[in-house]
Structure formats: C-alpha cells, structure tokens
Amino acid sequence: MAAVITSTPIHYAHSVTVNGHALVVDEPDKLGGKNAGPAPFDLYLASLAACTAITLRMYAERKGWELGEFRAVLRLHFGDDGRPNVHRTLHADGPLDDAQWARLLEVVANTPVTKAMRDGATITSSRGDAAKESA
Incomplete structure (x- = not known):
C-alpha cells in the first residue's frame, strides 16, 4: 500500500x-x-467515514441484518489541548432493534481505521532520491 x-x-x-x-x-x-x-483533515474524516460504513455493512451482512440506507455524519473539532476529536452519528433506515444498534455501536468503536486513529501509528521519514524512487 x-x-x-x-x-x-x-x-x-x-x-x-x-x-x-x-x-x-x-x-x-x-x-x-x-x-x-x-483538505488533509477532510480526507482524515473521509477515511474514517468509509471504514465505518464498509465495516458496518460487512458486519450486518454476516449477521443477516438489513441496514437499508446507511449514513454516517462525522464532525471534527479540536480540543483546548489541540487534539482532534471526532463524533460519529450513525443512521440506518433498516428495521434494527435497540440490541442490534448497541452491537453496531460496539463494532464501530473498533473498526481498523478507528483503531489506527485512536491508538496512533509509527510514522518515519527519510530523504529520497527523486530520480530513483516512485511508488
């Protein structure tokens, strides 16, 4: 990747x-x-939104649950400490009961991108030779 x-x-x-x-x-x-x-933080939210929607769709399909049309609204703000805070509001028009919603909220708290953003990543940098390196 x-x-x-x-x-x-x-x-x-x-x-x-x-x-x-x-x-x-x-x-x-x-x-x-x-x-x-x-902008970069737009992509940050889009990445989390995409992982949210795809993970929940996969989970619901495995369980045989009908999500119907799914929509998530993600909002980003920065706290007084400068750290980003994201709140997701999930919407689905499928016939889900309270127990199913509770499980979906547990699942969404542990999507791969959620974990990477929450737990952090090791990021390193080095100088490259533009004439020699591509993707």
Missing part, C-alpha cells in the same frame, strides 16, 4: 495517487489554497 503525492502549478494543490486511484488535495481559500480538492 502506497500513496504518491506530487505538486501541481496551483499553489497548495497536489495530485495524489493511491492504489491506482487519483485525486486532488488542496487547502480552502481561507488558508491560502484554491479549494481544488479536499
């Missing part, structure tokens, strides 16, 4: 390729960007 990001002529906008999928990232106008694509 690798992501490759390359600058563009548009100030803060960059092209990103991940697993054969391309997208543009940028900062909003108020931060000096041109709003040409989602």
Whole structure:
C-alpha cells in the first residue's frame, strides 16, 4: 500500500495517487489554497467515514441484518489541548432493534481505521532520491 503525492502549478494543490486511484488535495481559500480538492483533515474524516460504513455493512451482512440506507455524519473539532476529536452519528433506515444498534455501536468503536486513529501509528521519514524512487 502506497500513496504518491506530487505538486501541481496551483499553489497548495497536489495530485495524489493511491492504489491506482487519483485525486486532488488542496487547502480552502481561507488558508491560502484554491479549494481544488479536499483538505488533509477532510480526507482524515473521509477515511474514517468509509471504514465505518464498509465495516458496518460487512458486519450486518454476516449477521443477516438489513441496514437499508446507511449514513454516517462525522464532525471534527479540536480540543483546548489541540487534539482532534471526532463524533460519529450513525443512521440506518433498516428495521434494527435497540440490541442490534448497541452491537453496531460496539463494532464501530473498533473498526481498523478507528483503531489506527485512536491508538496512533509509527510514522518515519527519510530523504529520497527523486530520480530513483516512485511508488
């Protein structure tokens, strides 16, 4: 798994390729960007939202539960200590009872991306040789 990001002529906008999928990232106008694509923390929320929806859909299918249309609203704010705080509100129009909802809330607390964000990751950096390295 690798992501490759390359600058563009548009100030803060960059092209990103991940697993054969391309997208543009940028900062909003108020931060000096041109709003040409989602900002880094937009992608942070999108990653968590995607893992939330996919994990719950997989779990419900294994249990034979009908989620119907699923939607999650994720909101990010930063605490006084500067740490990010995310709150997820889950919606499904399938016929789920209180016990099923309680289980889904337990499952969502332990999705792979939730765990990585909550527990942290080891991140290292090194200088590369642009002429020799690609994804």
